[in-house]
Amino acid sequence: MVTLGSSRRSTLAGLLALLMITACDTGTTQERRVRIATGSPTAVYHAIGTALAGVIERELPGTDAEVLVTAASKENQDMVSRGAAEIGFTQADVLVTGGQPAPSLVALARVYDDLLHLVVRADGPIRDLADLRGRKVSVGARGSGTTVTVDRLLSVADMSTAMYRRQLSLDDSIRALRDREIDAFFFSGGLPVTGIKQLGDDIGIRVVDLSRWAGDLRRDYSDVYVVRDVPTSAYSVPPVATIAVPNLLVAAESMPEDLAYELTRLLMERREVLASAHPAAERLDPRTAISTLPVPLHPGAARYYRSVKP
Template identity: 40%
Template sequence: MTGPTHAPATVSRRALLRAGLAGAAFGATGCTGSAPPPRLVIAGGVRPGVYIALAKALAEIWQERLRLPAHPEVLTTAGSTQNMQLLTSGGATVAISQVDVAADIATGVTGPGAPLALARLYDDVTHLVVRRDSRFRTLDDLRGARVSIGPAGSGYQPIALRLLEVAGFGADGLGERAELGLGDAISGLRANRIDAFFWSGGVPTDGIRALAAELPIRLLDLGAVLDRMRERFPVYSVGTVPANTYGLPGPVSCLSVRNVLLVTAGMDDATAHALIDAAFDEQPRLARTSPAAVTIDSRSAIGTQPVPLHPGAIEFYRSTKGY
């Protein structure tokens, strides 16, 4: 994507993270216990994007509420796939990811590095953005077109590839395939270097909203392929982008995917409980980071399937919500 990417943490950092996690038996408020809380490294996302904004807000909340000895580090990454790679390799202690990517990468991972969820956050929708004055109206119209499917490491490149496959022509049926981050894709569409780009993000996504303010755009309606997509990949849902979101000609049917907040099985229960407790106690603060984050709600937070909840998160929901 547009920001620098980060390789998985070095061996020395991993050792420090493990040591911190092993000794982080502190109470749910972060104010009790003799051992210090762990060093937190949060795998965020691209700039501009909801992931990175949420990661920064969570870092501030956890620093203040849990009185961490060091401010959490927030990593700028390509997105879900890289975030999950960082989490499972020990390069991050917390990650935000689309649930489809998280489930795929979690398959077969066992032991302390196995990903577990703290909460469902909000839902992303897949944007397929074109210029409004272009000839493109449906996904099928992209045969032979210049299209950015998103960079390797992002969560939305797999969605783009799956949609193109379900549409019947795949990425090979494109005229030119680019793997641009959001910022470069926006610049490419503005300069007419590409015809369309995929993006999966909260509604609205600030970068696309800024583009729509200077260049009339259209989101391609995905209704013709959504049933087939969900039949093959049940993890996805159907959503709608309202017309007023980006000044669109009308509402658009789109693909929806849940985003989840994750840690690993190696995190002790008290730490996991404290993280999610502080996050939901400051939900209005999270909501101010982006309109997409307004929907973050502890009542729907347990919906992380097929990724299981961390035992510390389960205890939080049972003790506070009666689940």
């Protein structure tokens, strides 16, 4: 039997320790992390983001996915830009500053369109944007995409100082309208917004038509604004039209190409799982997902879309 001398054993032990340290330094023993910046717990972003996190952890070995509750679009964009999140949902208009897209951000997909809701009580007198004059109105949470769109809407409508503004989250806005602490609230989200639907079932609501202002928003701010219908099926209210803006899933341009490819693949190929969390995900489609202006596609995402192109 051959035995090792103490000096040789020490040498081998040292080499083994060195290899373990090197592996740790290169990250081979560490899990890959994907933090998803979403929104409030009752928002569409959070529902789809939570479902996506589950898909990532099941199908990407060695990847830990975490869902972050945020104020939504603006905060999500900021978190991805500074490396506090790997991906985040955001409205396309929030990505435009001074006519230019936000630096260092790229897109994995256009997910769906966010519709701007102006929600009032069905038994109240508000039927038009002009009826908000002198009223108490929530314009969205600080750091949300809702506030960006609403500020622009009120500017083109010459109503920026016409109301008593409050900056409340979706959940707080719903509670405040139910308790008659405010007269109306704005919220931008995909159809249907669960909290708004529940509020309608509880007290009865009206969704105010805002479509007449879309042209002014395109003229003064960005051509990302379009008109979309809110059908009766969304909230059991008469159908109206309103302002809509594309919603994107964004990442830092420094994201590794293979990770961007895999995240985009899961987003598209597990659409049914995401749609079971929220119907807005049913609109995911590679043919429209590539329309991510004002930001470009990540090269890894572009590679995935090329791979499935008919």
